[in-house]
Structure formats: structure tokens, C-alpha cells
Amino acid sequence: MPAFTPDSPTAQAWGAPPSARYERLAAPFRPLFARIGAGAVEREVSRRLPATELGWLKDSGFTALRVPVEFGGAGASLAELFALLTELGQADSNLVQALRSHFGFAESILNSRDVQRRERWLERLGRGETVGPANSETGDAKREAFSTRLLADGANWRLEGSKFYTTGALFADWIDVGATTPDGARVTATVRRDAPGVEVVDDWNGFGQTLTASGTAHFREVAVKADEVIDKDQRFAYSPAFYQLFHLANLAGIGRAMSDEVARAVAARTRTFSIGNADRVAQDPQILAVVGQVRSAAYCAGAIATQNALALERAFEARHSPEQEQAVAIAELEVCQSLNVVSDLIIDAAGRLFDALGASATLRPQALDRFWRNARTLASHNPRVYKARIVGDFAVNGTAPPEQWKIGTV
Structure with missing residues (x-):
């Protein structure tokens, strides 16, 4: 047998690691992933928020993966980051989603040209501090402006407004809030989650x-320091592809989790049908084929996410260089080309897995429905319906993918 640790993805045939050092990087986190995964069904059934588990990830240094070593982080590459996110998604996809904006904020800091801001935030992130989002607004919010306002208050600012889709903000130390200034500029203001006037629901x-x-976050006369406000357009260039790849890596993790769970359930099952092909389900070739289809979907999703991560890595390496624009466009196209394929693979497999099991698999305590619900929810972000058109427009007309996009009313 190859000299792989029993719990490595490579030994489980999920594919080779993204770097020579990956196994060393991942090893300290795997017992934590196992601990998180052991409580996933109980949390789902009882709807217990994973605040404790996110605390474990912060304490372990997981949230500082991309932070350079000199600031207390692991200095992980993007390919290493997304491989670890897939492993975490296998344990519990809720935690990957809850950290999506945190890692996006960290990426923006790594790309920042503002040396003082970069160093200030890398020190905070290296200490394990986390950042949640507050950008989306519901109702008749405009595409080109936020209804949340940033008002002048002497040399500093004051924040007023409400947000929705504040994924993970309830667990974070800071919240990055999208707002509009009196002169119409779109900015982001970063405030402490426990600051007076901040309420996360x-x-x-x-x-x-x-x-x-x-859910919802309210900001009522929240004081904001001037140096924690930046123009919204200062986001890193490959952010659309980065945030979308978070979903794809998470979908790959969901695929691995449901593959493992259905395989264990089939192996343990003693009841079988008289019209089946064997006295034990574990020897029934039709059932084994279903399990194989689920596992194959998970494998392909992970392999595609790995290729996407390598494209993002090239975009990161080209930052602030003449090659950046092309590298970013290619990364965006690679993710667009992957989105519908990965989503369809995992959504289909999440329904197909029930064909390998009996009606008891639908009982609520097993929570096997969470895989389809979670995959379908992830696939509803950043609408995939438009991605095939973007890819086709490039293939036929050479049209580059759109840059940063917005949602709201005209």
C-alpha cells in the first residue's frame, strides 16, 4: 500500500493533494474535522448553531490559513485553502458557508495596496479574529446604491441601516458593511460585532x-473609524470567482459526506427485498452501482474544484501586474464552466442516494435530506442560470466575463 495516512483524501481515492506539504498542513485539522463531523446530524436535527465549533476552528488557526507566517498564519496557497475547505465541508457544510466572507475579507487584505491597512488587519487575522458580511439588502434596494447610509461624524463616520444574508456575522468578531455615503459613493465600513448599536438576529x-x-443585522448610529472605510471597488479583482469557488468546494465536501454516509448505511443494512439481487444489500450489484454513482459525482466535483483553485492561484500571483486582467478573466471563465456541472452532479447525487436505501432513510433523525437541501441552497447563490451564457459568449464571440456585478432594482 502507498505510504499515505489512513484518513488522507489521497488514500481514500479523492485525488492527489494540491501541494507537497499539504498532508503536513492538513494533519492538525483532521481530528478537529472528525470532531465537528461527529456532531453534524445532532446540530442539524436540533438546529443548534455551531458557535462552539467555529470557536474551535479559530483556536486551531484554521481561520488564519491564508495569513502569512510572519503575522501568525499558515501562509496557505489558494489551492491548499480550498482543499481544506472541502475537507471541512465534508464534516459540516454550514461551517464553510459561515466562513466564506471571512476568507474573502482576508483575501482582500492580502491584495490591498494600503500597507498600513494590510499590516493592521493581518495582525488581527493572525490572532484569530474573524470578519462576517453585511452587504445584501432585501426589497427595493437599488443595484447602484445601498440604503444603508454612512454619515459624517466629525473626522469619522456613523452607520445607519439594516442588512440580510449576513452569513456568519453572528459568529464573527467584526462585520464588513456595505453602505452609501452622502455623495453617493459605495463603500464598506468594518465595525466590531459587539459595538454599541450593532444587532445581529x-x-x-x-x-x-x-x-x-x-439572517438580519441592524446598525443604529454605529460609530465607524475613518481608517475602517474603503471604496467598495477596492475589492480584489478575482473576488467573483473566489466567492463562487467557495460554493463549489463546499459542494464537493457535501458530496464526500453523503458518499461516506450512504456507503456506511448500505454496509450495515440487514433488511433486503425479495426482488433484490442478493441476501445482503451490501452484495447487491444494483445498489452498489448507486453508491458508486454518488461517490463518482463527489470525486468529479472535487477534481473540478481543484482545477478552479489553481486558476485562482494564478490570478493571485499576477496581482498588481500587467498579466492580472487576463489571469482574472481566465479564472472567472474556469469557475463559470464548472458551476452548472458541479451543481448538477451533487444535487442529482443527493437525491439518488435514497435509491440505495429503504424508506427508513427518510426518517428525520438521520437527516439525510440535509445534503439535497444544502446543495440546492448553495447552487441558488450567484445565479448559475447565467453562467452557461457567459461561457458560450466567450466561446463564440471571445467576450470576457463580466467584472464585479450587483443585485437590486434599477
């Missing part, structure tokens, strides 16, 4: 990703 009622605290 756990009112997320979506049928999937139920433990991500993706």
Missing part, C-alpha cells in the same frame, strides 16, 4: 444551510 429561515446565521 438569527432569523434565517431558508430550507438549507440552516445553521449559518444568514
